[in-house]
Amino acid sequence: MATMRVVQVSRPQGSLEIVVRPIPEPGQGEVRIKVQACGICHSDAITKEGLFPGIWYPRVPGHEVAGVIDLVGPGVPGWQSGQHVGVGWNGGYCGYCDHCRRGDFFACVRGQTTGVTYDGGYGEYMVAPASAVALMPAELPAVEAAPLMCAGLTTFNALRNSGARPGDLVAVLGLGGLGHLGVQYAAKMGFHTVGIARGKDKESLARQLGASIYIDSQAQDPAAELQKLGGAKVILATATSGDAMKAVIGGLLTSGTLLIVGAAESLEVSPIFLLMGNRSVKGWYSGTSIDSQDTLAFSQRTGVRPMTEIYPLERASEAYERMMSGKARFRVVLTMES
Ligand SMILES: [Zn+2]
Numbered sequence: 477m478a479t480m481r482v483v484q485v486s487r488p489q490g491s492l493e494i495v496v497r498p499i500p501e502p503g504q505g506e507v508r509i510k511v512q513a514c515g516i517c518h519s520d521a522i523t524k525e526g527l528f529p530g531i532w533y534p535r536v537p538g539h540e541v542a543g544v545i546d547l548v549g550p551g552v553p554g555w556q557s558g559q560h561v562g563v564g565w566n567g568g569y570c571g572y573c574d575h576c577r578r579g580d581f582f583a584c585v586r587g588q589t590t591g592v593t594y595d596g597g598y599g600e601y602m603v604a605p606a607s608a609v610a611l612m613p614a615e616l617p618a619v620e621a622a623p624l625m626c627a628g629l630t631t632f633n634a635l636r637n638s639g640a641r642p643g644d645l646v647a648v649l650g651l652g653g654l655g656h657l658g659v660q661y662a663a664k665m666g667f668h669t670v671g672i673a674r675g676k677d678k679e680s681l682a683r684q685l686g687a688s689i690y691i692d693s694q695a696q697d698p699a700a701e702l703q704k705l706g707g708a709k710v711i712l713a714t715a716t717s718g719d720a721m722k723a724v725i726g727g728l729l730t731s732g733t734l735l736i737v738g739a740a741e742s743l744e745v746s747p748i749f750l751l752m753g754n755r756s757v758k759g760w761y762s763g764t765s766i767d768s769q770d771t772l773a774f775s776q777r778t779g780v781r782p783m784t785e786i787y788p789l790e791r792a793s794e795a796y797e798r799m800m801s802g803k804a805r806f807r808v809v810l811t812m813e814s
Pocket residue numbers: 517518519520539565626627
């Protein structure tokens with residue numbers, strides 16, 4: 477029987493261990509993917525630490541998958557082997573529950589999560605439902621495409637659904653794994669793009685990514701600076717700090733939106749400030765496979781690329797620690813070619 481190497485977690489809070497397993501067969505409605513690269517995301521801690529109830533172990537984490545279809549299971553119209561594809565956090569949906577019938581596929585009651593409810597991309601092969609698969613431009617290198625499946629998708633899809641129009645002032649709070657992509661997307665979408673982060677040293681990075689204005693939130697009051705510029709139509713909050721969000725929200729224009737993609741624990745906000753200016757605070761959920769497909773195509777056409785640190789699969793444990801340290805610039809990616 478043909479075998480593959482995967483990196484699995486055998487119990488909650490267990491270590492990432494490399495093991496050899498049989499290559500799985502795709503079932504009804506599934507495809508098998510030869511994985512080329514897989515990004516390491518902070519949400520992989522859910523699998524590693526057992527933060528969701530009901531995860532079955534051993535489990536292979538990884539929801540920033542880039543690879544090639546090598547076998548198509550029965551009952552999968554529209555896909556064929558040899559196609560370059562990606563799989564993200566949304567691990568597929570049923571298509572017939574009430575949420576799916578309303579078009580809210582992300583909220584599917586039978587929805588799956590890649591690398592959480594089934595084995596993900598920390599390995600040489602994986603099997604995924606066809607509804608989870610996004611077509612990927614073949615010219616996009618797998619190590620660059622992988623982080624676009626989560627960090628890229630989340631910021632791209634949030635911004636394009638934010639209500640901001642070309643020319644509007646859009647600020648991106650935080651210049652990390654999500655933010656460094658968010659600034660690029662905002663600039664390429666034609667927004668007047670402001671980067672906000674802590675420290676003067678981030679300014680050149682923000683400008684290199686396409687921000688026309690940089691606000692150092694340590695040296696300046698970011699809300700006051702945004703108001704001097706006329707106020708932001710949208711502030712995309714990628715930082716995971718409620719205090720950092722509280723410090724910028726006063727920079728919103730009337731009818732402006734603080735759009736949250738950073739998983740902060742809590743946020744204090746003035747209802748009077750919201751209602752007097754018709755402002756809103758909104759969360760954004762990332763996206764499904766077709767949103768990933770749009771993210772990849774847009775990134776390929778416009779040159780949006782993640783900044784990455786690349787590790788071979790066998791160093792997954794070290795790579796995961798690097799991601800958790802918060803010191804990576806900016807996304808850590810596993811490559812299957814050793
Ligand atoms: Zn993720």
